[in-house]
Amino acid sequence: MTPSVGQPFKIAWRNLFRNKRRTLASTITVAFGAAGLLVFQGFNNGIMNQYRENTIRGYYGYGQVFTKGYYGKVYEKPWEHWINDPERMEKELLSIPGIVQLFPRLSFFSFIVKGGINLAGKGEGVLPLREAAFFDKMNFEEGTYLKDENEVILGKGLAASLNAKIGDTVTILSQTIHGQINGVDLRVAGIFHMGIKAIDDQYYRLHLKTAQSLLGTNQIEMFSIQTKGVEYWEDIQRHIEEEVSTLEAIRFEVLDKVYYQNSVDFLEAQFNFVRSIILLIVGLGIFNTVAVGMLERGGEVGALRANGEQVRRLWLIFLIENSLLGLIGGICGLLLAVGINKTILSSGIPMPPGPGITRHYRILLEMRGEHYWSALFLPAFVCVASSIWPIRKLLSQKIPDLLRSSY
Numbered sequence: 001m002t003p004s005v006g007q008p009f010k011i012a013w014r015n016l017f018r019n020k021r022r023t024l025a026s027t028i029t030v031a032f033g034a035a036g037l038l039v040f041q042g043f044n045n046g047i048m049n050q051y052r053e054n055t056i057r058g059y060y061g062y063g064q065v066f067t068k069g070y071y072g073k074v075y076e077k078p079w080e081h082w083i084n085d086p087e088r089m090e091k092e093l094l095s096i097p098g099i100v101q102l103f104p105r106l107s108f109f110s111f112i113v114k115g116g117i118n119l120a121g122k123g124e125g126v127l128p129l130r131e132a133a134f135f136d137k138m139n140f141e142e143g144t145y146l147k148d149e150n151e152v153i154l155g156k157g158l159a160a161s162l163n164a165k166i167g168d169t170v171t172i173l174s175q176t177i178h179g180q181i182n183g184v185d186l187r188v189a190g191i192f193h194m195g196i197k198a199i200d201d202q203y204y205r206l207h208l209k210t211a212q213s214l215l216g217t218n219q220i221e222m223f224s225i226q227t228k229g230v231e232y233w234e235d236i237q238r239h240i241e242e243e244v245s246t247l248e249a250i251r252f253e254v255l256d257k258v259y260y261q262n263s264v265d266f267l268e269a270q271f272n273f274v275r276s277i278i279l280l281i282v283g284l285g286i287f288n289t290v291a292v293g294m295l296e297r298g299g300e301v302g303a304l305r306a307n308g309e310q311v312r313r314l315w316l317i318f319l320i321e322n323s324l325l326g327l328i329g330g331i332c333g334l335l336l337a338v339g340i341n342k343t344i345l346s347s348g349i350p351m352p353p354g355p356g357i358t359r360h361y362r363i364l365l366e367m368r369g370e371h372y373w374s375a376l377f378l379p380a381f382v383c384v385a386s387s388i389w390p391i392r393k394l395l396s397q398k399i400p401d402l403l404r405s406s407y
Contacts, residue, residue: 008313008316008317008320009320011317012317012318012320012321012324013321013324015317015321016321016324016325016328019293022293022296023325025289025293026286026289026293026325026329026383027325027328027329027332028329029285029286029289029329030286030325030326030328030329030330030332030333030379030380030383031329031330031332031333031336032333032336033278033282033285033286033329033333033379033382034329034330034332034333034334034336034337034375034376034378034379035333035334035336035337035340035375036278036282036333037275037278037279037282037333037374037375037378037379038333038334038337038367038371038372038375039337039340039341039345039365040271040274040275040278041275041367041371041374041375042337042341042365042366042367042371043349043363043365044267044271044275045365045366045367045368045371046348046349046363046364046365046366047267047351047361047363048264048267048268049366050361050363051260051263051264051267052230052260052264053137054137054194054195055252055256055260056252057134057135057136057137058135058137058138058194058195058196059135059137059138059194059196059199059256060224060252060255060256061103061134061135061224061225061226061252062225062226062227062230062232062233062251062252063224063225063227063233063236063237063249063250063251063252063255064222064223064224064225064249064250064252064255065093065102065222065223065225065240065247065248065249065250066083066221066222066247066248066250067081067082067083067246067247067248068245068246068247068248069081069248070082070222070248071248071250077177078221079177079215079217079219082106082217082219082220082221083219083220083221083222083223083247084219086104086218086219086220086223089223089244089247090102090104090223092243092244093223093225093240093244093247096236096239096240096243097232097235097236097239098227098228098232098233098235098236098239099225099226099227099236100226100227100228101130101133101134101225101226102223102224102225102226103126103127103130103131103134103135103223103224103225103226104126104127104208104220104222104223105124105125105126105208105220105221105222105223105224106124106125106208106211106212106215106217106219106220106221107122107123107124107125107221108122108123108125108174108211108214108215109121109122109123109174110122110123110172110173110174110214111172111173111174112158112162112170112171112172112173112204113170113171113172113173114162114163114164114168114169114170114171115163117161117162117163119158119161119162120202121158121202121203121204122202122203122204123172123174123203123204123205123206123211123214124203124204124205124206124211125205125206125207125208125209125210125211125212125220126146126205126206126207126208127207127208128145128146128147128207131145132145134226137194138192138194139192139193139194139195140153140190140191140192141156141191141192141193142165142166142190142191143166143188143189143190143191144189144190145189145190146189146190146205146206146207147189148207149206149207149209149210150186150187150210151186151187151188151189151206151207152170152172152186152187152188152189152204152205152206153188153189153190153191153192153204153205153206154170154188154190154191154192154204155191155192155193155194155199155200155201155202155203155204156191156192156193156200156201157193157197157200157201157202158200158201158202158203158204159188159191161201164188164191165188165191166188166189166190166191167187167188168187168188169185169186169187169188170185170186170188171183171184171185171186172184172185172186172206172214174214174215175215176214176215176216176217177215177216177217178216180216182214182215182216183214184210184213184214186206186210195353208220225249233251236249237249237251279378279382282379282382283382283385283386286326286379286382286383286386287382287386287389291386291387291389291390294318294387294390294391294394295390295393295394297394298394298397298401298402298403299402299403301314301394301395301402302399302400302401302402302403303403305399305402306399306403311395314395315391315395318387318391319384319387319391322383322384322386322387323380323383323384325383326379326380326381326382326383326384327376327380329379329380329383330375330376330377330379330380331376333375333376333379334372334375334376337367337375338367341365341367345364345365347362348362348363348364349362349363349364349365350362350363351363
């Protein structure tokens with residue numbers, strides 16, 4: 001009859017405290033691996049969310065609504081495809097669940113004149129009070145947002161090209177939808193930069209009523225949309241297609257594919273590669289620590305086998321022991337990462353401009369629930385996987401060889 005040595009779990013738990021030095025070394029290795037993985041994933045998520053928020057709250061909203069077939073095409077007379085009766089359309093769209101606010105806009109090309117400087121620019125008529133409440137990523141270098149119909153705000157690059165400053169007067173020259181030349185004098189109220197060079201160098205904004213008067217129309221080009229969250233977009237898009245058949249909704253990833261989606265895809269691929277390297281390094285570190293610790297226990301294993309302990313039972317004990325070691329190290333790593341985030345990195349990490357962006361960022365670690373689980377269980381899994389080879393090597397030795405290894 002095989003002598004009993006207690007339940008495997010109980011024995012594995014006690015084994016962790018029999019050699020405190022070995023257990024501490026293994027725990028520290030696992031903890032630093034888990035902490036590094038969690039911090040990296042939080043950093044990665046912070047960058048992605050920074051890009052997303054800059055895109056949504058800087059210019060596009062969660063998406064935009066156009067007349068069907070308008071987006072992505074160039075028309076000789078674009079006003080023939082603009083939205084008629086915007087007040088009625090706005091009421092219909094606001095009745096759709098998930099839509100919080102709509103921002104009617106009217107964009108057009110024009111000349112913008114100051115003194116002897118005459119430049120081509122792209123104007124955008126907006127409702128200032130609505131826009132300012134949501135689009136808070138329009139960074140103003142000077143001045144403020146629009147306050148009345150006689151003001152204009154300029155992109156940083158456009159203002160520099162015009163040599164325009166706050167309080168200066170600029171003249172907007174454009175063609176009405178009836179083919180007549182029209183113009184308006186506006187006072188510069190602010191100079192903004194969104195970090196997207198194509199917008200900063202060309203765009204300016206004025207009041208929607210001023211833009212409509214300049215073009216001789218009551219239409220708008222499209223609505224930007226504020227929703228309750230990114231996750232509501234699919235349902236909103238489906239409702240618009242079913243209930244407002246003359247319109248179509250385009251989400252922000254499609255609208256800003258060049259600067260946002262391509263950058264995010266590039267960064268995601270890069271981060272996946274770096275994450276694999278981190279896991280590999282963590283795995284090698286854990287393997288080295290666990291393997292040395294296991295192979296040092298030859299005498300212990302020899303004594304157990306000499307007393308009749310089964311190899312299968314020893315396998316189970318050692319696997320449970322390393323699982324516990326991995327989980328304890330993972331929990332310590334999570335606490336370490338959270339502590340670092342609350343102290344050293346509480347004010348964020350300053351970053352240079354990313355792909356397609358011209359301004360600096362400060363990235364805050366944004367750790368999601370799944371990040372904690374992966375940072376806890378991946379190092380624990382690596383810890384168990386790393387122990388399989390040394391356990392197999394240890395248990396495959398003959399009892400006399402094991403007993404001699406302790407001397």
